[in-house]
Amino acid sequence: MSEYFDYAMDTHPLPGESCCGDTGVIRCQGHQLQATLVDVLGHGAEAAALAGDIHDQLENMPLTAPEPLLLQLHEDFRGSRGFVASSILINGNSGQFDYCGIGNIQARIATPQQHQFVNRDGVLGYRIVKPVTHSGKLIDDSILIMHSDGLSSRFRHDAFMAVSRQDCQHMLAHMFRHYDKHHDDSSCIIIRWRPCN
Template sequence: MEPVNSTLVAEAGDVHWLRADVALAAAARRQAGQLARSLGLPEEQVARVELCVTEMATNVLKYAHDGSMALRVVRTRGRAAVECLSLDSGPGISNLQHALLDGTSASGSLGIGMGTIARMADTSGVHSLPGRGTVVQARFWADSGIPAPVPGPLDAGGLTRPLGGEQTCGDTWAVRTADGPDALMLMMCDGLGHGPLAAQAGDRARNAFRDSRSAAPAAVLQDVHLALRATRGAAVAIALVEPAAQRVQLSGAGNIAALVATPNGRTGLPSLPGIAGVQLPRPRTFEAVLPPGAALVMHSDGLSDRWKPTDFPGLFAHDSSLVAAQIFSQAAVRRDDAGIVVAVHRQP
């Protein structure tokens, strides 16, 4: 059985990570401007991008214990945008509602505040955990005269970061349409080791996932396994998310954490021991309920698996990229490549 009109929805791309230091604002402004011009955004819109990232960087430097920014081009369903994420480790925002008022700004900043960031960006969001950290998201779409894509019942996105000192990341993810109303197929892949050879395995896995005509997670996993035979191999998990049936099915091999997160807890979906491309056991498929308001989260061992959904109040009401970034910010470790992909089942 083949997927109906299977098309790529979103996938990992280059992410420009910038650490918080005295040069953050200038570096972020320069990199964001380059990304915006690469998409052909008009200079007026480029200026808005640069102004927003400057304010985001200024806030991180002035008020956060530590932090970073992630700048990238996101592509979804044939549209492209510049996305800017700031992630910090606290102290968080005690009065988020006040901070979002247009014109509110901390002393000494540009004076435009997060409320104006929200007004200037095509889409934006902020989630703060008092005492722990804040993620701010701003997205600027190419072809700004066309309305931003409207999320369906499922909203999916992810984030990756290479091991410190490396230029390439062996972790990758992708999302494509699947057979069924609004259904999506997701892949999370962790190429063994790190560096160029791990990235090569990740690239091949992503290409095989995109090209697979199989409709079941176990069959897609087998397709990826065959494509990785000439590589060092990877841990891979494939999930089919069906909002109409309120369920997720997953087949995986290797150390990929997968779980359904709800505001009240989490349900794990196991992967079998093995290495796609090297030694794949007979695939098994596991199933869990995915009610509205829940999210499927898959991540590599570059993130700790000790995080709890109850530690993130209000998070799953946000855009999937912001959800991924906040979990990433709180759970990522620095000893390896790190990657996460999230599918949020929207409340009707």
Template structure:
């Protein structure tokens, strides 16, 4: 059932017309009605360093540098079932920073020091290290790492 909800969310995101993360989340919400629902995060990295973000549910989203971690605001609720009024939040991607998003299948008790030496590697390598470091092994897990093109 989780897989069906995930497929519906991905399809709605890919085929939707939402211009902001908030609008895209509304489309995903409609597509997930009748499913078990899901926690969902949508982010858009702009070329000027802005990060536009909208999250619903138990999703961790963080702006990360080698020495700092700043969490992004996710709204309570379950996409497809119950959501409060959505809002796209705007953040600034730090120089040499990255956006890290992951599901609750990873503990959020990790720090930048846990990834020391890996931050200059490609996003897939960082995601793999994070899954290995913080995976709880009691739940499915997903991680997305996004870096600005430099």
């Protein structure tokens, strides 16, 4: 939680595994929030080890615009087994955001507007096409959802609206309860921008 944002994140390993190859980092600095979600290819101990290294790297980087952040991760982990990632940087005063994604992390603004972000193809650490930054402006009370392909993308807006007044931790539980496919590591980040609080 911060003055401007409510947020929650969780990762679940594939059933039967004790460690997870999905990871995420949410950081607030001043009025800015940065959230990055990463899905390392495959699962199990080797994927989790790389996810841990990427997590540490993200924790130690200054808040960075998403496109250079992903390019930096691509360089830093070149030759690794590879991963997909999406990152967003939000200004808590204005709601202005920059978003960038490579690979199949799903990201959407669920409400009050509805917007599905489109990522470029590629595998970070291996081969990517030039990333594209999507910039925009949230409106009050916007809810942003990012999740890996361990959760189904068959998002039901009407069902989500029923929980959208709850805090992000509850919305996150809803996502894992209804969308976890249980055949891959899964991860989800939910952020609500609340400029008036």
